[in-house]
Amino acid sequence: MALSTKGEYRLPLELDPSLERLPLEELVRLGQRKLFESQVLQRASRSTLYARRWREAGLHLERQTSTAAWASIPYTDGHDWLTAQANGPFTRFFVGQPRLWVSNHSRGRARKWAPYGDQDIILLMSLALRLARVVGLQPDDRILTVVEPSPRVGNPLPYLWAEADGLAGGLRLEFIPGSLAMLAHNNWPSFAWRRNPTVLFSRLDEALTLQQALSQAGPTPCASVAEAFPSFRVGLFFGEPLDPKREEIRRSFGLEAFSVYLLAEFPALAVECPAHNGLHLWLDTCFPEIIAAGLPAWKGKGSAPQPAALPLASAPDNLEGELVLTTFGQALPLVRYRTGDRIRLVSKAPCLCGRTHPRIQILGKLNEQELATTR
Ligand SMILES: [Zn+2]
Numbered sequence: 046m047a048l049s050t051k052g053e054y055r056l057p058l059e060l061d062p063s064l065e066r067l068p069l070e071e072l073v074r075l076g077q078r079k080l081f082e083s084q085v086l087q088r089a090s091r092s093t094l095y096a097r098r099w100r101e102a103g104l105h106l107e108r109q110t111s112t113a114a115w116a117s118i119p120y121t122d123g124h125d126w127l128t129a130q131a132n133g134p135f136t137r138f139f140v141g142q143p144r145l146w147v148s149n150h151s152r153g154r155a156r157k158w159a160p161y162g163d164q165d166i167i168l169l170m171s172l173a174l175r176l177a178r179v180v181g182l183q184p185d186d187r188i189l190t191v192v193e194p195s196p197r198v199g200n201p202l203p204y205l206w207a208e209a210d211g212l213a214g215g216l217r218l219e220f221i222p223g224s225l226a227m228l229a230h231n232n233w234p235s236f237a238w239r240r241n242p243t244v245l246f247s248r249l250d251e252a253l254t255l256q257q258a259l260s261q262a263g264p265t266p267c268a269s270v271a272e273a274f275p276s277f278r279v280g281l282f283f284g285e286p287l288d289p290k291r292e293e294i295r296r297s298f299g300l301e302a303f304s305v306y307l308l309a310e311f312p313a314l315a316v317e318c319p320a321h322n323g324l325h326l327w328l329d330t331c332f333p334e335i336i337a338a339g340l341p342a343w344k345g346k347g348s349a350p351q352p353a354a355l356p357l358a359s360a361p362d363n364l365e366g367e368l369v370l371t372t373f374g375q376a377l378p379l380v381r382y383r384t385g386d387r388i389r390l391v392s393k394a395p396c397l398c399g400r401t402h403p404r405i406q407i408l409g410k411l412n413e414q415e416l417a418t419t420r
Contacts, residue, residue, distance in 0.1 A: 056164055059213040060171045062178065064329050065400045069393060072328040072401065073358045080332055083373045086118075089380045093137045094121060094129040116343050120351060120369065122383040126157045126310070141375040147198040149309035150284070159198075159310045162375035168330060169312035170209035173202065176316045177216060179325065179400070180279055180303050182244060187219045187276075189237045191247040191255055194226045198309040199248070199283070225251050225258070234262035241276045245300065248284035256297055271299025281316075283307040286407045306386075306407055311372045311379050315405065323391030323404025326357065330372065333357040333403075334381070335390060337366030354381070357390060357403050365389045367411055385411050 067075070080086075086106040089095050098119050099106055106118070129138055143160030161169070182188075188206075192199030203220040210218045221240055223233035237259075247255055259270045267273035280300040287294070287304035294302045306315040306324055313331060315324040326333055334354035342350040354369050368388045372379040391404040 056167045056171060058167055058171055058209060059174055060329070062175075065175070065179075065325075065327075065402065066395075067401055069328075069358060069395075069401055069403075073356075076328050076332045076358075079329070079373045080371065083378075085371065085373055085378045085380065088140045089378045091137065091140045092129070092377060093132070093134070094125060094377065095380060096137075098125070116353070118381050120354075120381045120383050121379070123157060123385055127155050130158060131155075139377045141377070143376045145201065146196065147201070147309055148196040150193065150197055157310060158196075160376035161312060164375040165312050166205065168374075169202070169314065170205050172312060172314035172327070172330070173206040174209050174214045175327070176281070176305070176314055177206075177210070177214060177218065179316050179318050179398075180281065181319060182216055182218065182279065184216050185219070186216065186244050186279075187221065187240055187242040188244040188246055189221045189223060189242040191223045191225065191245070191251065193248070194224050198307060200224075202307075203246070225254055228254075228258055234258045238262040238273060242274065243276045244279045244281070245274075245277055245298065246281045246283075246305075249282040249287060249290065249294075250284050252282065252290075252294060252298075269297050269299070271297060275299070279303065281305050286409055287317075288406075304407065306405075308370075308384065310382065310384075311370070311374050311377075313370065313372070318396060318398040318400060320397040322396070323406050325396070325400050325402040326405050328358065328402050331379075332371040334369040334371075335360050335364060335366040335388065336369055336383070337364050340366075357405070358393060360390050360393075362390055362392050362394075365408065368405070387411050 090099060090107040102119050104117060139160040141162040144163050144166060145161045146158050148156040148158050190203040192202060194200060203222045207220045210216055221237050221242055223237060227233060256270055260267045260273050263273050277298055277300040280298055280302045282302060283305040287302055291302050303317045304324055315326045317324045334356050336352045336354045340353040343353040344350040368384045368386045370379050370382050370384055387408040389406040389408055391406050393403045395401045396404060
């Protein structure tokens with residue numbers, strides 16, 4: 046992994062599979078090293094997302110050369126994101142050349158727009174290859190992706206994934222893109238039926254509508270998707286927690302269902318493995334922390350108290366709380382970003398699949414009251 050003169054990692058397209066099985070302590074050290082070497086704090090301090098609040102907290106992270114004062118760095122959340130996005134100068138919102146903009150999925154609220162640089166896109170492509178490996182995709186699998194239209198982050202994923210597999214994955218994966226928004230305008234379900242896909246990638250909250258569309262896709266309407274699409278073997282579902290709908294999905298679609306966590310603000314792609322006991326959160330791509338109820342508030346000199354967070358790698362198993370992410374991103378690194386997603390740390394112990402990255406369960410979004418009381 047090389048470092049450019051601007052302190053950004055030059056990622057190879059295919060991350061080394063042995064990274065998935067490094068001992069936890071080594072992964073923690075690797076994350077710390079990447080945080081430091083990719084100059085996340087120095088680069089982020091140029092962004093309007095962080096600059097003012099960090100200055101007000103008396104922090105001069107542009108000069109920071111260690112992560113010693115980590116707990117004093119204020120959290121950033123979706124509200125801060127929207128504020129920085131709406132108020133200029135917009136060219137100082139991002140800190141690396143944007144190559145692609147995507148927007149998040151949030152009902153009834155303003156949308157967050159996230160810049161992905163070249164390296165961020167390569168990371169997303171690499172994580173798609175990793176996902177294929179983790180869930181056991183096979184050569185010549187045909188993947189029906191039912192994702193949201195642009196500008197949502199799911200939209201470019203099949204295209205980037207196809208290219209990644211062609212360049213470095215080697216599984217000869219084939220993608221059939223569809224979207225519920227195009228149901229009334231395009232015959233993609235009946236085309237997909239003719240192509241007999243083996244894998245389904247879709248939002249979970251669209252599964253019910255999808256069920257109707259797919260079971261009617263062939264020349265003769267079927268009672269279930271499983272009957273209409275007999276080759277479906279693997280289902281990858283994102284957007285909301287798979288449990289408690291897992292069994293129902295398995296039966297109606299006739300596939301092994303895996304939960305996927307997809308975040309728009311940064312190319313994070315956590316995925317469940319065949320052990321089905323939590324999603325592996327990749328410590329070589331981010332530094333995750335958890336804000337749990339009951340942790341004492343942290344109060345620095347002259348700053349307002351803020352809830353304390355524990356690094357996920359040292360939190361006790363089964364701890365529940367909000368996921369906080371710091372990333373090593375190019376166009377806009379996240380620094381202590383409160384995702385608003387409630388998680389449970391399932392386990393830090395090596396998984397039955399042999400992977401060592403901590404496993405989390407996504408429990409859903411924090412509700413408005415929880416958001417208000419913890420901020
Ligand atoms: Zn596993």
